[in-house]
Amino acid sequence: MPKINSRLYLAVFTGWVLIGTLVTGCGEAEATITRLAVGTPGPDPYSPMSGTDEVRLTARAQAGGTTDGDSPGLYGGTRRAASCDPAKLVEFLRSDPAKAQAWAAVHGIKPAEIAGFVGRLTPVLLRTDTLVTNHGFRNGKATAAPAVLQAGMGVLVNEYGFPVVKCNCGNPLTEPEKKISTGDAKYTGQSWPRFTKGKVTKIKPREASRGAVPVFVLVDPEAKIGFDRPRATLGTLDGPPATLPATETTDPSGGVPGTDLPTPSDSGMPADSSSPGVPTDGTGGPTDEPTGEPTPEPEVPGTPGAQQSGPEPTGEISAAPEQSAPPVSS
Template identity: 65%
Template sequence: MLTINSRICLVLVMIGAMVMGCGEAGATITRLTVGTPGADPYSPMSGTDRVQLTTRTQAGGTTEGDAPGLYGGTRREATCDPAKLVEFLRTHPDKAKAWAGVHGIAPGEIPGFVGRLTPVLLRTDTLVTNHGFRDGRPTSSPAVLQAGMGVLVNGYGFPVVKCNCGNPLTQPDKKISTGNAKYTGQSWPRFSKGKVTKIKPREPAKGAVPVFVLVEPEGTVGFNRPRATLGASDGPPMAAPETEVPGDPSTSPDGSTGPDGSTGPDGSTGPDGSTGPDDSTYPGQPTGEPGTEVSPTTEPGIPVTPSAEYPEQEPEPEPTGQISAPTDEPEPPVSS
C-alpha cells in the first residue's frame, strides 16, 4: 500500500502533468521568414514583405488587434495585391474551395471576404495557424510569422491572409505555450520565444475597427489607414503612438552565437530560445542581402463592386474576380 507521503507525491506528479498538458509543452511551431512563401503555398507572390523594419517595443504576450502601432505599413502603398489573390483562386477552384473552407465561407464569397481586408505589415513575430495546400489537400499547423511580413487583417484586427503565399490564417490553439514549444524552420536574428506575440481580435461587441493606426517601417512616423482600403485613403503623417518609441537600433547581422544561447540564422536556439542580440531593427535576413528592402507593391487600383458576403445579405455573383466593397460590420474571425 502507498504511504501518505507517496500518495502526496503521486498527486503532485499528476497535477504537474495536467499543468504541462494545458500548456501544450510538446507543440511544434514552424518559423516562417520574410521574403519566402514557406511550405505548401497557395499562390506565391513577391514584393509583399519588408526586410528592414523597426519592430514593436512591446513584443510577446497577447495584444488586441486594434492596438495603435501593432501593425506597420508604408503610407499610400499596399503590401498585398488582393485582386491577384482573388483571380488566382477563381481560376483554381480546388484551392478556392479549401481556402474558403478555412474561413467558413463559400468559394463565391471570396471576393467579398477579401474586399473587407486591410493590408499591413507585422511589427512583431506573431503566432498563427497557417493553412497550406499540398497534393490536392489542405494542411494546417502552428507557425510564427516574422516581423516585417505582409498580411491582410480582418475588421477585428486579426491576420487572416499571409500575403507572400496567399495562405489563409486563423487564430492559434489557445493551449499552445510559446515558451514551452519546440521551434523548427529557419531562424532569424533576435528571435526569442518570449517575444512571440499572440494577437487577440477586437471584441465583436465593439464593432469593426474603423481605422488602423499604422507605423512606418523606420518606427517614428505613424498614419491612419481606414479599414478595407489599400493605401490611397491613408491619412497624413503623424507622430507614432507613444507606446511605439523605437528601441536601440544597433544590430548584429552576423547572428553569431553568444554565451546566453543566442544564435544566428542557422536555426538553433539556446535555453531561452533567443537568436541574437536584443534590438528592434531588422538589418537583413537569411533570405536576402543585409539591408535589402523587399519593396511593397503600390496601390493596385482594384475595381470595387457592391457584393455581399454574409448570411443576412443576398449574395451577388462575382464572375470577374473583382473585389467587393466592404460593409460596416464584418463577421468575427474564425478560430482554429
C-alpha cells in the same frame, strides 16, 4: 481471495496519475511551432507572391504576450501604398476551384463569397513576431499548423484586427490554439537574428461587441511617422503623416529596434523587392511634414460594426469590389 495492500495500491495509482499528468502537460506545452521568415512562402503555399514583405523594418519595441488587434502602432505599412494585392489573390483562387474550396472552408465561407470577404480586409505589415495557425494546401486539402510569422511580413487583417491572410503565399490564417505556450514550445524552420521566444506576440481580435475597427493607426517601416489607414482600403485614402503613437517607446532591452531583420540577400528576396518608401523632399524626410495635430478620422464606407455580408452564392467566385484606386502590384 488474497488481501490487497491498500497502501501499495494507493501509491501505484497515485504514481500513474502523476505520470499521466506530466505527459499530458508536456504534450500541450511542448508544441512545435514553425518559424516563417520574411521573403519565404513557407511550406504548402497556395500561390507564392513576391514583393509583399518589408525586409528592412523597425520592429515594435513592445513585443510578446497578448496584444489587442486594434492597438495603435501594432501594425505598419508604407503610406499611400499596399504591400498586398487582394485582387490578385481573388483572381488566383477563381482560377483554381479546388484551392478556392479549401481556402474558403478555413474561414467558414463559400467559394462564391471569397471576393466579398477579401474586399473587407486591410493590408498591413507585422511589426512583431506573431503567432498564428497557418493553413497550407497539400494533396487537395487544407493543412493546419502553428507558426510564428516574422516582423516585416505582409498580411491582410480582418475588421477586428486579426491577420487572416499571409500575403507572400496566399495562405489563410486563423487564431492559434490557446493551449500553446510560446515560451515552452519547440521551434523549427529558418530563424532570424534576435529571435526570442519571449517576444512572440499573440494578437487578440477586437471584441465583436465593440464593432469593426474603423481606422488602423499604422507606423511606417522606419518608425519615423504614424498615419491612419481606413479599414478595407489599400493606401489611397491614408491620412497625412502624424506623430508616432504613444506606444512607440525606446526598446526596453536597450538595443536598437529594427536591427533584427535580415538583409535582402539573407532573406532570399531581391534587393528591390521591398515596398516603396514614403515620398521624400530630397532630404530624407516625408513631403508632408508631421503637424503633431490629431488627424481627423477618415470617413469609412458603411457603418462600423454593422454586419457585412459577402455576395450571394452563385457557385463561382464573384468579382472583387472596386477600390477607389488600383492597388500597388506586388
